[in-house]
Amino acid sequence: MIPLGGPVAGQGPVIPDFGEGSDCVVENRLFCPDWVRDNWSGTLQPALLEHVKLTIMAVAIGFVISFGAALLTHRLRLFEKPLVVFAAIVYTIPSLALFQLLVPITGLTTATVEVALVGYTLLILYRNILEGLRSVPPDVLEAARGMGLTRRQTLWRIELPLAVPATMAGLRVAVVSTIALATVAALVIPQGLGYPIFIALREAFKTEILVAGALAVGLALVADALLVVAERALTPWNRSRRAA
Amino acid sequence: MTASLTVFGDALEFVVDERRLILQKTWEHLLLSGAAMAIALVIALPLGLWLGHRHRGSFLAVNVANLGRALPSLAVIAVGFVFLGVGFWSVALALVVLAIPPILTNAYVAVDSVQADAVEAARGMGMTDRQVITRIELPLALPLIFAGIRTATVFVVATATIAAVAGGGGLGDIIVNQAGYGLEGVVGAAICVSVLALAADGAVGLLQRALTPAGLRVESRAFEADVTTGVSRRSRPMSKVDEQPG
Numbered sequence: 443m444i445p446l447g448g449p450v451a452g453q454g455p456v457i458p459d460f461g462e463g464s465d466c467v468v469e470n471r472l473f474c475p476d477w478v479r480d481n482w483s484g485t486l487q488p489a490l491l492e493h494v495k496l497t498i499m500a501v502a503i504g505f506v507i508s509f510g511a512a513l514l515t516h517r518l519r520l521f522e523k524p525l526v527v528f529a530a531i532v533y534t535i536p537s538l539a540l541f542q543l544l545v546p547i548t549g550l551t552t553a554t555v556e557v558a559l560v561g562y563t564l565l566i567l568y569r570n571i572l573e574g575l576r577s578v579p580p581d582v583l584e585a586a587r588g589m590g591l592t593r594r595q596t597l598w599r600i601e602l603p604l605a606v607p608a609t610m611a612g613l614r615v616a617v618v619s620t621i622a623l624a625t626v627a628a629l630v631i632p633q634g635l636g637y638p639i640f641i642a643l644r645e646a647f648k649t650e651i652l653v654a655g656a657l658a659v660g661l662a663l664v665a666d667a668l669l670v671v672a673e674r675a676l677t678p679w680n681r682s683r684r685a686a
Numbered sequence: 687m688t689a690s691l692t693v694f695g696d697a698l699e700f701v702v703d704e705r706r707l708i709l710q711k712t713w714e715h716l717l718l719s720g721a722a723m724a725i726a727l728v729i730a731l732p733l734g735l736w737l738g739h740r741h742r743g744s745f746l747a748v749n750v751a752n753l754g755r756a757l758p759s760l761a762v763i764a765v766g767f768v769f770l771g772v773g774f775w776s777v778a779l780a781l782v783v784l785a786i787p788p789i790l791t792n793a794y795v796a797v798d799s800v801q802a803d804a805v806e807a808a809r810g811m812g813m814t815d816r817q818v819i820t821r822i823e824l825p826l827a828l829p830l831i832f833a834g835i836r837t838a839t840v841f842v843v844a845t846a847t848i849a850a851v852a853g854g855g856g857l858g859d860i861i862v863n864q865a866g867y868g869l870e871g872v873v874g875a876a877i878c879v880s881v882l883a884l885a886a887d888g889a890v891g892l893l894q895r896a897l898t899p900a901g902l903r904v905e906s907r908a909f910e911a912d913v914t915t916g917v918s919r920r921s922r923p924m925s926k927v928d929e930q931p932g
Contacts, residue, residue, distance in 0.1 A: 534844075538858065539876035539880045543877070622758035623758075643767065651767070651768050652768060656761075662756035
């Protein structure tokens, strides 16, 4: 764990120990492009890639669990209430606290971070997938039955395709909020874009804070845009209707 | 497993033994969250209600929500620290930035989606613009408005924990200082923050019940989902806002 005792700003001159340090870095001006250039491949790029990895793993696992749970409750409504209540309680626990609560159980490992991040995706993904499955109009289901489709065929050919828009909406929220939450993971493991932010906060080094923060926001916006493109590609029927 | 259970036992013991410290940090935490929420409400609520009343600015409202979700709280607090330095107000303003999107977007969508017939009928009865807002739109929009306030409240209480890294005080002071308080202190404070967030969630829920007109109470029990996250605490479908590519 990073020893964090709050920032040290105001305690004499700030001398970040990153690189040799140009005048800009030594004086800790607002933004030093040369520092970014010198530290991109050593610090920023690895942090960005780790962040992407943490996010993809969490959302993938969260999606599999939510998908299974949604399919289950689509058939058996009995389980819906307890699942929602459980997910809502997890969703309410602050991320910083949840990470720390898991440390005694799973230690200072990636597992601790992933369990928490997965937990936060569950409510969003589960609700949206289930809502998507339920949004299929009754006459469509009737038509499917009339055409002689079995329940399994109805699920795979009718309900799941029609649930794509709601599912994608959930995925967008889940991915973007996981990217935001993963910055806090740096408190447990030295990974992701939160790590340079925590380090820079301790030294009050402005350039690093701003660049790492901007990378996190940029990553979230790019991921959101990619998912919008993916949704359009997955739902050609919506596109043609929009064009008409 | 038994070792980890011991930690939780020790953590509870820490909370009891250090109750004065915990209470003081909890108070700081509430002060910080309360100040941030008050400012955010004063800014976002009137703006959202007005835009919704005018049926204008849907682009703004939807995109503010999307942007708000993309802002990592740690980054916002760190940036606040860069520009405003260490301290209470630096963190409070960062929290305001984070609280505005859900309040604004929900207030906008809530008023914007009030049935046009109801507004028309009110105007036909001779109500003024102000009366339409206070007697028709506001009561009907209340559940959705509160869904946004609830999301923002929980989010602010949760995020105020991170305030400690920028000198904002609160329970986070204990959580980020394992060297000083040990793992039992960290876990104890984490338990307190979790309870605080759940309590804040419940408190806003109760406030909503108290403010909802009796005639609407049955409906509001069904609960509206926050349009910015699609998350509601009860089993109800999410709103359609998230399905629009923003």
